[in-house]
Each structure stands twice: as C-alpha cells, then as structure tokens.
Amino acid sequence: MEKIDFVITWVDDNDPIWQNAFHSYLPQSQYTDDVRYIRYRCWENLRYWFRGVEKFASWVNKVHFVSCGQAPDWLNLNAPKLHFVEHSDYISSEYLPTFNSDTIILNLHRIEGLSEHFVFFDDDMFLIDKVEQEQFFRNGLPCDMAAFNALSPGSVFTHNVVNNLCVINSSFKKHEMLRKHFWKWFSPQAGTKLLRTLFLLPWPHFTGFYDHHLPQVFLKSTFEEIWEKHEDILLRTTAARFRGIADVSSWLFRYWQLAKGDFVPLNVNKDGAYFEILDDSLDKIVKTIERQKKRIICLNDGEVSSFEVAKERINAAFQKILPEKSSFEK
Numbered sequence: 001m002e003k004i005d006f007v008i009t010w011v012d013d014n015d016p017i018w019q020n021a022f023h024s025y026l027p028q029s030q031y032t033d034d035v036r037y038i039r040y041r042c043w044e045n046l047r048y049w050f051r052g053v054e055k056f057a058s059w060v061n062k063v064h065f066v067s068c069g070q071a072p073d074w075l076n077l078n079a080p081k082l083h084f085v086e087h088s089d090y091i092s093s094e095y096l097p098t099f100n101s102d103t104i105i106l107n108l109h110r111i112e113g114l115s116e117h118f119v120f121f122d123d124d125m126f127l128i129d130k131v132e133q134e135q136f137f138r139n140g141l142p143c144d145m146a147a148f149n150a151l152s153p154g155s156v157f158t159h160n161v162v163n164n165l166c167v168i169n170s171s172f173k174k175h176e177m178l179r180k181h182f183w184k185w186f187s188p189q190a191g192t193k194l195l196r197t198l199f200l201l202p203w204p205h206f207t208g209f210y211d212h213h214l215p216q217v218f219l220k221s222t223f224e225e226i227w228e229k230h231e232d233i234l235l236r237t238t239a240a241r242f243r244g245i246a247d248v249s250s251w252l253f254r255y256w257q258l259a260k261g262d263f264v265p266l267n268v269n270k271d272g273a274y275f276e277i278l279d280d281s282l283d284k285i286v287k288t289i290e291r292q293k294k295r296i297i298c299l300n301d302g303e304v305s306s307f308e309v310a311k312e313r314i315n316a317a318f319q320k321i322l323p324e325k326s327s328f329e330k
Helices: 016-028 046-056 101-106 156-171 174-180 188-200 220-229 231-238 251-260 282-290 307-321
Strands: 004-009 062-067 082-086 117-121 125-127 141-144 216-219 272-276 296-300
Touching (some): 046 125, 046 307, 101 231, 141 216, 156 251, 216 220, 216 251, 220 251, 272 282
Parallel strands (some): 062 082, 272 296
Antiparallel strands (some): 117 216, 125 296
C-alpha cells in the first residue's frame, strides 16, 4: 500500500496578531463571506481530531498541520508523525498574509515531503471510528463518488463552481470521458445519486458534480498537472487575500480527478455524515459521535442559541470515545 498523508488546515481566531492582520486587509475584500465570525470561531476540539487519527488511522504516514504559524499550546510539535507547516513555507511571500482558504489549499502540493497520496481535512472533519487505507485509496487511485449535479444560484460558492466548470469543460469532453470510464460513472456505489447523472446525461457539457462534505482524497500529481495547464487561473485566485466570485476553488482538483477517471467508485456517504450544527441537529450529532454510527463526521458551524452549550455537549461526546491523549499532545 502506498504511503498516505493527512493534511489539515487550522486558524486561531483569538490570536490578536491574526485579528489585526485580518482587519487591516478586510477593507480590500469584496463579494466574500469570509468575514462571517462563524467561519473562524474555535470549538476547542482540535485535540480530538488528532486523537481520532492516532486511534482510528494509525497507519497514516505523516500529518501535515498547516497554519499561518499558529499552533495550540498543547500540540506536541516534536511528535514523530507531525509536520508543522506555516503558510510561508509553501506560499510565496507576495501572497501573504492570506485569509483565502482556496489559496491555502490550491498550493498544498508545494509542501515539502508531501506524499503523492494524501487526504485533505478541514478542521471540522473528524474520525470517530476505525478507517482503513482502502477507505481513501485503492489501486493507487482516490476513492470517490461520481455523480452529476445542477447548480443553484445565490452564493459566492456558485460563482466559484462555475469557474471550476469552465476549466473542466475546456479540458475534457464530457461524453468522451463517460464512454471511456462508463462503469465508474454508472457504478452502484453512486446509489440514488445515479439518478442525477442519468437526468443530466443529455447535456453536452459538465453541468456540475455532486459535492460531498467529507475529507477530500487527492493525488499530488493532479495539483501539479492543473498548475502546469492553468497556472494563470490558479495564480489569480492565489493573489486574492479573501475568497471572491472570480476564484476557482479547491473543488477543481476533485472535479479534475473525476472527469479524468482518476478515481475508484465508492459510496463515501455510507461511512461518513455531514451535519450543520444547529439547535435542531445537536442531539443527533451527539448520538452519532457517542454511538459511533459513522466512521467520519463533518460538523459545519451553524447558528445555535447557545454556542457554549453546543460546544460543551459536542466536546463531551468526543471525550467519551476519545478520552486518552495522543502522541500529538504534550
């Protein structure tokens, strides 16, 4: 089995140095939702991400922890499997500081020592039960679920997806790729999402892809290939300190792998679950964690009546299944 790395990005919104930099560049930002406080507030559960990795994916080769130079005071920077990465280690200084998550992700392939096979986690994605390498890669290819989708208007994300699709449609002929990789696109692993593909099949171009909100599985060579062919577009996004409507997003790399056929069909939703943290979903989130109903969970920050109560309940659930310190903690 190939070496598989994990990559996670993180920011400490309570850091006064970061806050000063954020607000000093903020007036230059337009058409962005990056200014919403819920995108940055800290749930104080990062340690459970590391505990989950050590307990449920001990096979991981290296964990690349990416930040602007921040690290929680409990993090053991000398942990054998930890690679502490600052933005300045792999992003050109002319584009720093950056508050654009796409910039941070679009350049991940430049991280020194990053494996060809890696899994990218947002800091709200956790392992809550044992996962095998085959959950992410098989026969050297990423495991993913391919299905078409149609866009709905209304947010900066829609603009970004359209920009992604412009790159994809200029690089691949939809029906040619479907014929070439027929059984990947029409695999039973797509489940009910296969209906979307069938419905959107007559359109001559890619109209969109089903987006899951779980860890994304990448080949580093995919990043290198797209940068070689579309450097101007990626540099334009990299130069934007906040996300905007002119950007491409990190989803571009996943779409490229799907369009090219560089994947193995897998129903990622079978072992993974996405939740927005809301008053109505809190009980279900806690039960899913405590009873380990899934192997992977994504907890997207949402509006709750009491942030402190929600944080306490969720972290208590994590503590129940992951009570022991990991080697990543001091």
